[in-house]
Amino acid sequence: MSxxxxxxxxxxxxxxxxxxxxxxxxxxxxxxxxxxxxxxxKSTLASAIMGHPKYEVTSGxxxxxxxxxxxxxxxxxxxxxxxxxxxxxxxxxxxxxxxxLRSAINSRREEGDEISLMKFIRELxxxxxxxxxxxxxxxxxxxxxxxxxxKKRNEILQLMMIKPTIAILDEIDSGLDIDALxxxxxxxxxxxxxGFGCLMITHYQRLLNYITPDHVHVMMQGRVVKSGGxxxxxxxxxxxxxxIKKELGIEDETEVQEA
Amino acid sequence: xxVEINLPATEQDVRSFSEANGEPTWFTALxxxxxxxxxxxxxxxxxxxxxxxxxxxxxxxHTVVSDTFASLxxxxxxxxxxxxxxxxxxxxxxxxNTPAFIKVSQELADKGVIFTDMLTAVREHSELVExxxxxxxxxxxxxKLTALHAALVNGGVFVYVPKNVIVEQPxxxxxxxxxxxxxxxxxxxxxxxxxxxVTYVETYISTVEEAKGQANIIxxxxxxDNAQVTYGAVDVLAKGYTTxxxxxxxxxxxxxxxxALGLMNDSDTISENISHLIGDGSQxxxxxxxxxxxxxxxxxxxxVRHWGKNTNGHIxxxxxMKEAAQSIFNGIGKIExxxxxxxxxxxxxxxxxxxxxxxxxxxxxxxxxxxxxxxHAASVxxxxxxxxxxxxxxxxxxTEAERLVIHGFLAPVVTQLPIEGVKKQLTEVIERKVR
Numbered sequence: 001m002s003x004x005x006x007x008x009x010x011x012x013x014x015x016x017x018x019x020x021x022x023x024x025x026x027x028x029x030x031x032x033x034x035x036x037x038x039x040x041x042k043s044t045l046a047s048a049i050m051g052h053p054k055y056e057v058t059s060g061x062x063x064x065x066x067x068x069x070x071x072x073x074x075x076x077x078x079x080x081x082x083x084x085x086x087x088x089x090x091x092x093x094x095x096x097x098x099x100x101l102r103s104a105i106n107s108r109r110e111e112g113d114e115i116s117l118m119k120f121i122r123e124l125x126x127x128x129x130x131x132x133x134x135x136x137x138x139x140x141x142x143x144x145x146x147x148x149x150x151k152k153r154n155e156i157l158q159l160m161m162i163k164p165t166i167a168i169l170d171e172i173d174s175g176l177d178i179d180a181l182x183x184x185x186x187x188x189x190x191x192x193x194x195g196f197g198c199l200m201i202t203h204y205q206r207l208l209n210y211i212t213p214d215h216v217h218v219m220m221q222g223r224v225v226k227s228g229g230x231x232x233x234x235x236x237x238x239x240x241x242x243x244i245k246k247e248l249g250i251e252d253e254t255e256v257q258e259a
Numbered sequence: 260x261x262v263e264i265n266l267p268a269t270e271q272d273v274r275s276f277s278e279a280n281g282e283p284t285w286f287t288a289l290x291x292x293x294x295x296x297x298x299x300x301x302x303x304x305x306x307x308x309x310x311x312x313x314x315x316x317x318x319x320x321h322t323v324v325s326d327t328f329a330s331l332x333x334x335x336x337x338x339x340x341x342x343x344x345x346x347x348x349x350x351x352x353x354x355x356n357t358p359a360f361i362k363v364s365q366e367l368a369d370k371g372v373i374f375t376d377m378l379t380a381v382r383e384h385s386e387l388v389e390x391x392x393x394x395x396x397x398x399x400x401x402x403k404l405t406a407l408h409a410a411l412v413n414g415g416v417f418v419y420v421p422k423n424v425i426v427e428q429p430x431x432x433x434x435x436x437x438x439x440x441x442x443x444x445x446x447x448x449x450x451x452x453x454x455x456x457v458t459y460v461e462t463y464i465s466t467v468e469e470a471k472g473q474a475n476i477i478x479x480x481x482x483x484d485n486a487q488v489t490y491g492a493v494d495v496l497a498k499g500y501t502t503x504x505x506x507x508x509x510x511x512x513x514x515x516x517x518x519a520l521g522l523m524n525d526s527d528t529i530s531e532n533i534s535h536l537i538g539d540g541s542q543x544x545x546x547x548x549x550x551x552x553x554x555x556x557x558x559x560x561x562x563v564r565h566w567g568k569n570t571n572g573h574i575x576x577x578x579x580m581k582e583a584a585q586s587i588f589n590g591i592g593k594i595e596x597x598x599x600x601x602x603x604x605x606x607x608x609x610x611x612x613x614x615x616x617x618x619x620x621x622x623x624x625x626x627x628x629x630x631x632x633x634x635h636a637a638s639v640x641x642x643x644x645x646x647x648x649x650x651x652x653x654x655x656x657x658t659e660a661e662r663l664v665i666h667g668f669l670a671p672v673v674t675q676l677p678i679e680g681v682k683k684q685l686t687e688v689i690e691r692k693v694r
């Protein structure tokens with residue numbers, strides 16, 4: 001079993017504090033969902049864990065199986081088993097999706113132990129078919145000219161090919177129509193199991209109709225303010241966030257813009 | 260004021276070289292007249308690069324004699340890798356100034372296609388060469404270097420494709436430079452008559468560490484009505500050369516040229532690539548990639564000039580600058596009066612890999628007609644940190660991520676080259692240069 005432990009995490013962007021002490025523990029074989037209104041720091045949490053260059057961790061810790069994640073370079077975090085499906089994946093011209101995926105897979109393997117081309121193609125074909133992606137997506141340049149939905153599918157394709165230990169999915173459901181949402185959810189559910197833990201960030205309960213989380217957390221004003229089971233998400237869907245604010249005595253403040 | 264520069268050759272030198280080569284009198288006369296003009300003409304003035312201190316004149320030898328290759332097995336590895344030894348049917352290899360190997364398929368000969376070295380062409384296809392040699396695309400008296408080139412031509416290729424002939428397999432040319440004393444006054448002349456199609460791919464490759472001579476290279480493409488020419492070039496000349504390379508096309512009605520130029524010289528280089536869209540409906544697609552390194556100074560001018568109606572010009576230039584290399588990228592779309600419905604588009608992007616490198620992207624649109632479309636995009640910057648973050652977040656190391664981004668950035672020309680060996684070599688050269 002692997003465990004990602006986030007303790008009292010404070011994160012700033014351009015000197016402005018956005019996360020004000022986040023505590024979370026994610027084990028493999030668990031799916032967590034983080035919900036919350038816009039601008040409460042959900043995406044900041046995802047980016048800070050992965051090591052986005054614009055986010056500055058001012059205090060607190062993130063550990064994966066006791067290893068200090070914050071000390072690691074971005075590629076080392078990935079090699080340690082972390083994965084972030086990004087809200088806005090970069091487009092990289094001239095690099096084919098297939099070449100990129102092979103480099104990513106081989107970066108986790110020793111020199112001389114690279115994945116064979118045949119095996120790679122077999123897995124790629126299988127996963128692309130599973131995600132109902134056009135064959136030509138493998139030879140297209142990475143995310144270049146992809147529609148919003150294609151980009152999200154491509155993030156899940158990477159997830160399935162790379163097979164991380166802990167995946168963070170940052171609004172994987174935003175901008176997806178219902179068919180695409182079903183396909184993306186199917187991919188995530190396939191990953192579910194012993195060796196896989198997941199933290200899903202979402203605005204919408206809708207995603208949770210397809211992927212039932214084990215734990216649901218609510219983030220407000222840079223902190224996790226409430227945690228519970230799947231029933232918490234349902235209550236949020238039915239009643240919104242006001243009852244939590246009332247219950248916890250949270251005053252609305254000027255919204256922080258998420259980057 | 261014209262500064263007097265002593266020319267590197269005398270009329271006597273030129274005449275005796277021409278005679279030794281058995282050239283027809285018109286060509287000897289052209290050389291002599293060109294030399295005469297060279298004395299009085301100014302140097303070219305590449306925009307934003309001052310070349311007054313560059314030495315375009317001095318060289319140790321006008322012509323060096325090299326051994327020919329009895330078979331392709333005798334080729335050095337650097338050249339071998341470029342060629343599909345079994346499948347390549349039409350191949351010319353020039354070693355320094357010596358025509359060292361030529362192979363032309365029977366099919367081509369039967370169709371009346373001419374594919375031979377320039378000095379042989381001047382003798383054996385005198386009338387054809389006379390008609391096109393520096394008469395339509397590049398003129399002898401444009402400036403001192405064109406004139407000097409005409410006077411001193413000592414190599415190159417002549418390609419002639421008759422009307423309605425489609426040449427299926429690319430014609431491949433390798434200019435191998437393995438003698439540090441060699442100077443290259445190569446002239447390439449590609450004539451594609453109406454409704455013909457041909458793909459020509461040349462590679463300049465130096466195996467010497469440092470050269471001492473001049474590279475003054477001119478290529479002319481004359482495309483007849485509805486002719487299609489694809490011109491691929493990879494230049495990898497050694498430092499030490501002062502390189503002037505001028506590749507120019509003139510297109511008749513509905514003709515099309517696709518340029519794919521990988522300009523990887525280690526020498527200081529002035530490169531000019533102009534397509535004249537004379538005929539209505541003609542098109543030029545120009546893709547250029549460049550890597551500069553060391554203390555290299557380079558100037559790359561790409562121009563598409565629209566004369567005909569409904570002409571279509573697209574310029575793409577991507578350059579990577581590292582160490583203390585300096586480059587100017589001039590992209591010019593010029594639409595003349597009367598060229599209605601012309602479309603001039605260009606994109607110039609420069610990636611800087613070090614603090615000391617300099618790269619200027621200089622997009623210019625000159626439009627003398629109202630009813631046209633035109634656009635340009637230009638950028639100079641570093642490797643995007645968010646792209647690196649994205650790639651690294653998948654486990655790819657920073658070095659490898661940078662490598663992927665740079666190769667991707669230069670891919671537009673690599674993918675365009677129609678010969679596998681040349682494609683592979685360009686990838687390797689990029690790899691070596693950006694490392």
